[in-house]
Amino acid sequence: MIFLTALPLFWIMISASRGGHWGAWMPSSISAFEGTCVSIPCRFDFPDELRPAVVHGVWYFNSPYPKNYPPVVFKSRTQVVHESFQGRSRLLGDLGLRNCTLLLSNVSPELGGKYYFRGDLGGYNQYTFSEHSVLDIVNTPNIVVPPEVVAGTEVEVSCMVPDNCPELRPELSWLGHEGLGEPAVLGRLREDEGTWVQVSLLHFVPTREANGHRLGCQASFPNTTLQFEGYASLDVKYPPVIVEMNSSVEAIEGSHVSLLCGADSNPPPLLTWMRDGTVLREAVAESLLLELEEVTPAEDGVYACLAENAYGQDNRTVGLSVMYAPWKPTVNGTMVAVEGETVSILCSTQSNPDPILTIFKEKQILSTVIYESELQLELPAVSPEDDGEYWCVAENQYGQRATAFNLSVEFAPVLLLESHCAAARDTVQCLCVVKSNPEPSVAFELPSRNVTVNESEREFVYSERSGLVLTSILTLRGQAQAPPRVICTARNLYGAKSLELPFQGAHRLMWAKIGPVGAVVTFAILIAIVCYITQTRRKKNVTESPSFSAGDNPPVLFSSDFRISGAPEKYESKEVSTLESH
Numbered sequence: 001m002i003f004l005t006a007l008p009l010f011w012i013m014i015s016a017s018r019g020g021h022w023g024a025w026m027p028s029s030i031s032a033f034e035g036t037c038v039s040i041p042c043r044f045d046f047p048d049e050l051r052p053a054v055v056h057g058v059w060y061f062n063s064p065y066p067k068n069y070p071p072v073v074f075k076s077r078t079q080v081v082h083e084s085f086q087g088r089s090r091l092l093g094d095l096g097l098r099n100c101t102l103l104l105s106n107v108s109p110e111l112g113g114k115y116y117f118r119g120d121l122g123g124y125n126q127y128t129f130s131e132h133s134v135l136d137i138v139n140t141p142n143i144v145v146p147p148e149v150v151a152g153t154e155v156e157v158s159c160m161v162p163d164n165c166p167e168l169r170p171e172l173s174w175l176g177h178e179g180l181g182e183p184a185v186l187g188r189l190r191e192d193e194g195t196w197v198q199v200s201l202l203h204f205v206p207t208r209e210a211n212g213h214r215l216g217c218q219a220s221f222p223n224t225t226l227q228f229e230g231y232a233s234l235d236v237k238y239p240p241v242i243v244e245m246n247s248s249v250e251a252i253e254g255s256h257v258s259l260l261c262g263a264d265s266n267p268p269p270l271l272t273w274m275r276d277g278t279v280l281r282e283a284v285a286e287s288l289l290l291e292l293e294e295v296t297p298a299e300d301g302v303y304a305c306l307a308e309n310a311y312g313q314d315n316r317t318v319g320l321s322v323m324y325a326p327w328k329p330t331v332n333g334t335m336v337a338v339e340g341e342t343v344s345i346l347c348s349t350q351s352n353p354d355p356i357l358t359i360f361k362e363k364q365i366l367s368t369v370i371y372e373s374e375l376q377l378e379l380p381a382v383s384p385e386d387d388g389e390y391w392c393v394a395e396n397q398y399g400q401r402a403t404a405f406n407l408s409v410e411f412a413p414v415l416l417l418e419s420h421c422a423a424a425r426d427t428v429q430c431l432c433v434v435k436s437n438p439e440p441s442v443a444f445e446l447p448s449r450n451v452t453v454n455e456s457e458r459e460f461v462y463s464e465r466s467g468l469v470l471t472s473i474l475t476l477r478g479q480a481q482a483p484p485r486v487i488c489t490a491r492n493l494y495g496a497k498s499l500e501l502p503f504q505g506a507h508r509l510m511w512a513k514i515g516p517v518g519a520v521v522t523f524a525i526l527i528a529i530v531c532y533i534t535q536t537r538r539k540k541n542v543t544e545s546p547s548f549s550a551g552d553n554p555p556v557l558f559s560s561d562f563r564i565s566g567a568p569e570k571y572e573s574k575e576v577s578t579l580e581s582h
Helices: 507-513 515-542
Strands: 012-015 021-025 029-033 038-040 043-045 056-061 072-075 089-091 102-104 113-120 126-128 133-138 142-144 155-162 171-175 183-190 196-204 214-220 227-233 236-245 249-252 257-266 270-275 278-284 287-292 301-309 312-323 330-333 336-338 343-348 356-361 364-370 374-379 388-396 399-415 420-424 427-437 441-446 451-454 461-466 469-478 487-492 495-500 556-558 562-565
Touching (some): 038 133, 171 183, 171 196, 236 301, 249 257, 257 312, 278 287, 330 399, 343 356, 343 399, 427 441
Parallel strands (some): 029 133, 249 312
Antiparallel strands (some): 113 126, 270 278, 270 301, 330 343, 356 388, 441 451, 556 562
């Protein structure tokens, strides 16, 4: 390592065989550019009691021992040198002054090696110093870059070249420093062992873009063609910046999704994919791919990529939108209401994109919203017409789902206009048609004869229900000439309604013609009816009435002239002869 501060000279003292001191000093290493010269500074000492008239010296190359016949670099006695050094070596120092400095000119790579000095004071007073100087022949400047260069922090880069040739002085210039900073030349500095270097400094604040930048230094020697260049690549450390990432991603449910995150940093970052604080994948790399197989709506959301190294971190997010068909709608609200109440029904679903929501009743659109996940249906003052089946339908471009629901509107009985009595031949059939919710109880009353028959007495009345409409049928059979008054009464928990059933058809005129005789006959028939009903009810108190399967016909009440039946003509049953006595 090169130090720019001069240190005290290091002297090598060697004990002589004669009680005095032999000592020598020279730099342990020294450098020179190829084709230039080098001056190897050298000083030596010997015991004071030796007073030689003349002091000689010899420089050897690569070996200190004469018996090995090392190449002679310089010899003061004979000037005879090795051919490699002819005309290229001379002594700059004065041996009499104990200065053994050597100058080598036009140095070439083969002159690189170890140089030893031997003092010759005459006779046996000769000594080869074991310490030596190593000559290094170079052809590139030395660019010194700090071990750590961080973006945004000022840095000092130096260019150093040997300056040990008194005949040629190097001049330094920077290459590729444009945009970095202006160089400052420190000049010639002495090193720790007495050698010299020429130094130029470059101060700048590096950016991440400077990473890998090739910075050069050139050493040239005036009035020569000698030029030497050296280069160093900047290793700039900087925090991550995410430079590559998906924009928002839309994917259809069940498809494959790839999310890419790439970051620029030095050193390479630790990349981490996360969602809702959960690490999904991480690796030390310049880019990291997150693979999602057969995505579901549960994977819809925001994904984050975090890039970090010792110098900082960066993060970015990407939204994944999973497109899917609507889920089956759910319906919340009042499903049973009393006539006149306000009903609020909420239909909701989930889809991406939001669906078109529609509520239908009997193919009629009641309410709809576009690109909403909820639909509120308000029915103020519901009526029986609002009772029935409804559908909530949700649809988008990926599919359609629907849910059916029923609204039950409860109301007092309403006797419909279809209610009437009609005569055909010897039969009178009375229909009581009631619309009601919940189902009503229906009774037929013959007020002039103080007779009432209700639907629970299936021997006399047949009923069938279709939706909210209940039809109860009372059939009268016989030779009767005048029809009785029949009143139908329907009742449920919300109220009761009664209606005297009108007669329809030509039989009205016939009753007017029967006269007193018909009245007598009719009276006899009604007495028979009353007696039969009374007897039947007594029997029911003793034993329960038998049950009937769906295909059985209900029983018939009759006399020789007049019968009360619980079934329409299509359910007509055989007459029971045991009742003829009435």
